[in-house]
Amino acid sequence: MIVFIVVFYNLNVNIVMFLKEFTKQTRHVRRSKLGKEHAYTRDKTYCVFKCDACNQEFIRERGKMNPARLSNNYFHVCENCDAKRFAQKRGVERRKVWTLTASSNIPISKL
Numbered sequence: 001m002i003v004f005i006v007v008f009y010n011l012n013v014n015i016v017m018f019l020k021e022f023t024k025q026t027r028h029v030r031r032s033k034l035g036k037e038h039a040y041t042r043d044k045t046y047c048v049f050k051c052d053a054c055n056q057e058f059i060r061e062r063g064k065m066n067p068a069r070l071s072n073n074y075f076h077v078c079e080n081c082d083a084k085r086f087a088q089k090r091g092v093e094r095r096k097v098w099t100l101t102a103s104s105n106i107p108i109s110k111l
């Protein structure tokens, strides 16, 4: 039973990877037809994620993300990690977990 609780806990940790979002102002100067300079600011929203593969925090521009993926139901993998390889590895891990029985005496560190 303990094995199952630990496995479930680990899955939860891996799912909560969308940490927060913040806005950053960027300044721009635009020159008008008359040669006058106009300063203006733009707000950009960024999202902070934790990579599901290497646990590094990384930032992504919100506008470049698919809004459907801005939830903790998805895995997020940073640019340094291979998302496809991660997904494959994840699938193998799942399969291992589901084939274990409650009476299994495999040490937790081998999961």
Ligand SMILES: [Zn+2]
Pocket: 051, 052, 053, 054, 055, 056, 077, 078, 079, 080, 081
């Ligand atoms: Zn990573």
